[in-house]
Amino acid sequence: MSIDPSSAAGWNARYLSQDTRWDKGQCAPPLARLLAERLVPQGARVAVVGAGRGHEALEAARQGYRVTAVDFAPEAIRAMHEGIAATGLSFEPLEADVFTLHHTHPRAFDAVLEHTCYCAIDPATRDAYVTAIEGALRPGGLVLGLFYNHGRAGGPPFDTTEADVRARFARFEFERLERAQDSFEGRAGEEWEAVLRLRA
Numbered sequence: 001m002s003i004d005p006s007s008a009a010g011w012n013a014r015y016l017s018q019d020t021r022w023d024k025g026q027c028a029p030p031l032a033r034l035l036a037e038r039l040v041p042q043g044a045r046v047a048v049v050g051a052g053r054g055h056e057a058l059e060a061a062r063q064g065y066r067v068t069a070v071d072f073a074p075e076a077i078r079a080m081h082e083g084i085a086a087t088g089l090s091f092e093p094l095e096a097d098v099f100t101l102h103h104t105h106p107r108a109f110d111a112v113l114e115h116t117c118y119c120a121i122d123p124a125t126r127d128a129y130v131t132a133i134e135g136a137l138r139p140g141g142l143v144l145g146l147f148y149n150h151g152r153a154g155g156p157p158f159d160t161t162e163a164d165v166r167a168r169f170a171r172f173e174f175e176r177l178e179r180a181q182d183s184f185e186g187r188a189g190e191e192w193e194a195v196l197r198l199r200a
C-alpha cells in the first residue's frame, strides 16, 4: 500500500489494516542499548517521536525515564495504551504532529528518541522536523537515533545518508555517528546509530 507520508489518516489506515511491516514488536536493540548507556540520567524527560505502537517508549519507561510518546495516528495511540495496560509501565501517549513539538513543548525534553520517524516523513520536510526537535530539546539535550540508510529510491521509508544527517543536524555536536552493530535482521548494516547533542 502506498502512503502520503504527511497524512495522519494514511498512517492510521496502515494500523487499521495491520499493514505495519516496520513494526518488529519490540524496541530496536541499538536504542535499548543506547538508553542503557545512561547518556541521559534516569528520571530525565524523553520524547519518542513517531512512536508507533510504543515499543521504544515502553523500553525507556522500563529503564526509568519519564516518557512522552508522540504519534499522530489514533490507532498508534490506542496501541500504546494497550501496551501500558499490559505491562503496568507508565508513559504519556500524545496524539500530536511531531512538527508542532517545539510550540507545544518548548525546551521540555532532555532527550529525543528517533526510530523510523525521520525516514517516514516527506524528505522535503526534514529541516522542519529538525527545527521542531531542536525547539523541544533543552540546550545540551540529546538526540538518540537510528537513521535508516537502505540506499533504495522512494519511500517511506526514505533513504537517509550520513551526509544528510550531518547537514540537517548542523546545530548539534556529533558525539557518535556509526553503523549500528545490532540492528534488527533485515536492517543490518543499513542503520546509522547517532548520539547528537544540541549545542547550548
Ligand SMILES: C[S@@+](CC[C@H](N)C(=O)[O-])C[C@H]1O[C@@H](n2cnc3c(N)ncnc32)[C@H](O)[C@@H]1O
Residues within 6 Å of the ligand: 005, 006, 008, 011, 012, 022, 023, 024, 049, 050, 051, 052, 053, 055, 070, 071, 072, 073, 076, 096, 097, 098, 099, 115, 116, 117, 120, 121
Ligand atoms: C514507520 S512508522 C514507525 C513507528 C515506530 N517508530 C516503529 O518503529 O514501530 C512511522 C510512524 O510515525 C508516525 N508519524 C509520521 N509522521 C508523523 C508526524 N508528522 N507526527 C506524528 N507522527 C508521525 C506514523 O503515524 C507512524 O506511526
